Amino acid sequence: MAAVKEAGTPIEGYIQVDPEVTRDGDVVTIDCRGIYYKHVNEAVRSAFAEGATTVRLTNVNGQRYIGTGISGKGLRIEVEGTAGQDLAMFMDGPTVEIFGNAQDGVGNTMNAGTVVVHGDAGDVLGYGMRGGTVLVRGDVGYRVGIHMKAYEGHVPVMVCGGKARDFFGEYMAGGMLVLLGMDTRIEGPLVGGYVGTGMHGGVIYLRGEVEPWQCGKEVGIFPADEADMKQLRPALERYCEAFGVELAEVLSVPFTKLVPISHRPYGKLYTYV
Amino acid sequence: MPRFEPLLERMPTTRTPEFVDRTAPGGAAGERPSYTAEAPFKIHGGCGLMGICDESGSLMSGENAIRAMAVQRDRGNGLGGGFAGYGIYPEFPDHFCFHMMLHDVRAKEEAEAVFDRHFTVDLAEPMPTRPVKGISDAPLLWRYFLKPDPHRLEETEMSEEDFVVHVVMLINSTVDGAFVASSGRNMGAFKGVGFPEEIGHYYLLEEYEGHTWVGHNRFPTNTPGWWGGAHPFTLLDWSIVHNGEISSYGINSRYLEAFGYKCTLGTDTEVAAYLFDLMLRRHKLPIELACKALASPLWSDIDRMPEEERALMRSLRAVYGPGMLNGPFAIVLGHNGGMVALNDRIKLRPLVAARQGTIVMVASEESAMREVLDAPDRVWAPRAGEPVIASVAGAEQPFHDDLHLSADEVSCAVTGVVETCETVEVN
Numbered sequence: 001m002a003a004v005k006e007a008g009t010p011i012e013g014y015i016q017v018d019p020e021v022t023r024d025g026d027v028v029t030i031d032c033r034g035i036y037y038k039h040v041n042e043a044v045r046s047a048f049a050e051g052a053t054t055v056r057l058t059n060v061n062g063q064r065y066i067g068t069g070i071s072g073k074g075l076r077i078e079v080e081g082t083a084g085q086d087l088a089m090f091m092d093g094p095t096v097e098i099f100g101n102a103q104d105g106v107g108n109t110m111n112a113g114t115v116v117v118h119g120d121a122g123d124v125l126g127y128g129m130r131g132g133t134v135l136v137r138g139d140v141g142y143r144v145g146i147h148m149k150a151y152e153g154h155v156p157v158m159v160c161g162g163k164a165r166d167f168f169g170e171y172m173a174g175g176m177l178v179l180l181g182m183d184t185r186i187e188g189p190l191v192g193g194y195v196g197t198g199m200h201g202g203v204i205y206l207r208g209e210v211e212p213w214q215c216g217k218e219v220g221i222f223p224a225d226e227a228d229m230k231q232l233r234p235a236l237e238r239y240c241e242a243f244g245v246e247l248a249e250v251l252s253v254p255f256t257k258l259v260p261i262s263h264r265p266y267g268k269l270y271t272y273v
Numbered sequence: 274m275p276r277f278e279p280l281l282e283r284m285p286t287t288r289t290p291e292f293v294d295r296t297a298p299g300g301a302a303g304e305r306p307s308y309t310a311e312a313p314f315k316i317h318g319g320c321g322l323m324g325i326c327d328e329s330g331s332l333m334s335g336e337n338a339i340r341a342m343a344v345q346r347d348r349g350n351g352l353g354g355g356f357a358g359y360g361i362y363p364e365f366p367d368h369f370c371f372h373m374m375l376h377d378v379r380a381k382e383e384a385e386a387v388f389d390r391h392f393t394v395d396l397a398e399p400m401p402t403r404p405v406k407g408i409s410d411a412p413l414l415w416r417y418f419l420k421p422d423p424h425r426l427e428e429t430e431m432s433e434e435d436f437v438v439h440v441v442m443l444i445n446s447t448v449d450g451a452f453v454a455s456s457g458r459n460m461g462a463f464k465g466v467g468f469p470e471e472i473g474h475y476y477l478l479e480e481y482e483g484h485t486w487v488g489h490n491r492f493p494t495n496t497p498g499w500w501g502g503a504h505p506f507t508l509l510d511w512s513i514v515h516n517g518e519i520s521s522y523g524i525n526s527r528y529l530e531a532f533g534y535k536c537t538l539g540t541d542t543e544v545a546a547y548l549f550d551l552m553l554r555r556h557k558l559p560i561e562l563a564c565k566a567l568a569s570p571l572w573s574d575i576d577r578m579p580e581e582e583r584a585l586m587r588s589l590r591a592v593y594g595p596g597m598l599n600g601p602f603a604i605v606l607g608h609n610g611g612m613v614a615l616n617d618r619i620k621l622r623p624l625v626a627a628r629q630g631t632i633v634m635v636a637s638e639e640s641a642m643r644e645v646l647d648a649p650d651r652v653w654a655p656r657a658g659e660p661v662i663a664s665v666a667g668a669e670q671p672f673h674d675d676l677h678l679s680a681d682e683v684s685c686a687v688t689g690v691v692e693t694c695e696t697v698e699v700n
Contacts, residue, residue, distance in 0.1 A: 013470045015341030037347075062344050081638050101652070103638055104623055122639075122654065123623060142620040142652050166619060166657065185653065193574075213577065252287020 150174025300379025355464025
C-alpha cells in the first residue's frame with residue numbers, strides 16, 4: 001500500500017493560474033488539480049458566458065464556492081472529487097451534481113436550482129435555503145436545513161438519504177426537509193438531538209421514528225398520513241431518480257412528520273408584558 | 274493573493290514595527306517586549322487544523338503536514354501557521370529539546386542563564402531555516418538539547434517533567450523577549466507569522482521525519498498575530514492546535530493556577546494544553562475520561578445514561594467543572610504516543626477524520642486528507658465530543674488505557690481524599 005501520495009504536489013499549496021480547459025461542443029471540462037478556487041470559478045463563469053451548457057470539473061479537492069452566485073436555467077456543473085465549502089451558495093437555477101463528498105455549507109442561501117451529492121455532505125447543509133432542491137445520497141452533518149425558508153412559489157426541498165446529526169431543521173421557517181436513514185455509515189439513531197428546535201414553519205419528514213427528547217419543544221410529532229405522503233411523494237421520486245433507488249424500498253418504512261406548533265416560538269422572549 | 278492588513282499596526286502591542294537588529298551585541302535597542310504582555314487578549318477566530326499519525330510508528334516527512342495545511346489555506350489569513358512533529362530527533366531521544374523564540378541577543382543570554390542554572394545543555398544551535406517570501410520579522414530561533422541538572426533535580430525533589438514545566442513557566446513569565454515554543458523529548462514545534470505552508474517551508478519541515486504531525490492555520494480576529502502566538506501551543510511533549518474559542522478561559526486559568534500552571538500567553542488555547550497535562554500526566558485520567566471532562570455531555574444527556582455511566586459523568590462534571598472547556602472548538606492534541614482530536618459537545622467547529630491502513634488523519638476539511646492519502650479506507654465526521662484517538666504501537670502512552678474507572682476511582686485520582694480512595698481497589 002502506498003502510504004501517502006507521491007510528492008510533487010506544489011509545496012506552496014494551490015497554484016494561482018488559469019486551469020486547463022478542454023471544449024467538446026457544449027461541454028467544457030476543467031482540470032482543477034491544485035488550482036486555486038478563484039481561478040476555477042472564473043473559468044466556470046467564462047465557459048457559461050461563452051455558451052457552454054455543461055461544465056465538468058475534474059480533480060476537485062476542496063475548492064470553495066463552486067456554482068456560487070450563478071444564475072440561469074439549463075446550466076449544469078459536474079464535480080468529480082471533494083467539493084469545498086459553500087458550494088451553490090446564492091445559486092439561482094443551475095444544476096450541480098457532485099460525484100464524491102461535499103464539505104460544509106452546501107446550498108447556503110440558495111435561491112433556485114438543484115444540487116445532487118452522490119456521497120456524504122457536511123455541516124450546515126442548506127443553511128437559509130430559499131428555494132430549489134438538494135438531494136444527498138449519504139449521511140449529513142450537524143445543523144442541516146438550519147433556517148430554511150419559503151415565500152410564495154419558492155419552496156426549498158432537501159432529501160438526505162443517510163442519517164443526520166444534531167440540530168436537524170433548527171429554526172426552520174419554511175420548505176420541506178426529508179431524512180431517509182437508508183444509505184448510511186452512522187451507527188445509532190436516524191437523527192441526533194435538538195431536531196426542529198426553534199422551528200416555526202415548513203415540515204420535516206423522517207423515515208422512521210423519533211423520540212420526543214430528540215425534538216425541540218416547538219415541534220409536534222405525528223405519523224405521516226395519506227395527505228402528507230401525497231405531498232412528500234414528488235420529492236422521494238426525485239431522490240429515487242437521481243440515485244437509482246426503488247421507491248417501494250423508500251416507502252417500506254412509515255414516515256413521521258414534524259411541524260411547528262407555534263409560528264412565533266420566541267415571540268415573548270424579548271418583550272415586556 | 275491580497276493579504277489582509279497586518280493586525281499589528283492596529284492592535285495595542287509593545288512590538289515595534291521597525292527593523293530590529295536582533296543580533297546586536299548586548300541586545301537590540303529600544304524597549305524589549307515581555308511576551309507575556311504582547312498578547313493581552315484571548316485569541317479566537319476561524320482557523321484550520323490537521324493531525325496525522327502512523328500507528329505503526331513509521332516515520333513520514335513533514336511535507337505531508339504542509340500539504341494538508343496548504344489546501345486549507347483560506348481557513349487562515351497569513352497571521353499564524355505552525356506544526357509540531359514527533360519522533361523527529363532520533364539522535365537525542367532522551368533529551369528535552371527546547372525550541373526558543375528570542376527577541377534579541379540579550380533575551381538569549383538571559384534564557385541561557387536560566388538553562389545553565391537548571392540543565393546540562395548538550396547541544397545549542399540555531400534552528401535551520403531558509404528565506405521564504407512572505408516570512409519576515411522572525412525572532413532569533415534556537416534549539417537546545419538538554420537534560421535536567423541532577424543536583425537541582427534532587428534539591429527540588431521534582432520529577433523531571435515537573436522540573437521542566439517549572440523552567441518553561443519561569444522563562445515565559447520572567448525573561449522578557451524569550452519564549453519557549455516547545456519543550457518535549459524527541460519532538461518540536463515550528464511556528465510563526467505567515468501561512469502554514471510558508472512557515473513549514475521556512476523551517477525546512479520536509480527534511481524532518483516524524484510518526485505524528487499536527488498543523489495549524491490561524492485566523493486571529495482580535496489579537497495581534499505574533500510568532501509565539503501561533504499554534505501549536507506546547508508543554509513537555511503535548512502540543513495543541515485549536516480552531517475556535519474557549520469562552521471559559523477565565524475559570525479554566527484560575528483553576529490551573531491552583532495547580533501551579535501560569536497562563537502567560539493570553540491565549541485560550543494555552544489552557545487546553547495545561548488541562549491535558551493536568552488530567553493525563555498528573556492525574557492519570559484515561560484519555561476518554563479527560564475528553565469527557567473537557568467536552569462534557571450536557572446534563573440532559575447525562576440524565577438519559579445508564580445508572581453507572583450517569584454516576585461517573587456526574588462525578589466527572591462535579592470534580593472537573595472548572596476544567597470544562599466551554600465554547601466552540603476543534604482541537605488536536607499531539608504527543609509522543611500519537612494524537613487525540615476532539616470537538617466541543619455540539620460540534621461548533623468542523624472536524625473530519627480518515628484512516629488508511631495504519632495512518633489516522635484528522636483535519637478541518639476532508640480535502641486535506643484527500644490531498645495526503647491516496648486511498649483512504651474510511652473518511653468520516655466524528656461526533657461532537659467523541660475523541661478520535663491514534664496510538665503509536667509500542668510507544669509509551671502517557672495515560673492509562675483502562676477505560677472503566679468508577680466514579681470513586683476518578684474522585685480518588687483527582688482529589689486524593691482518603692474516604693474516597695478507601696473504596697478503590699488498588700491492583
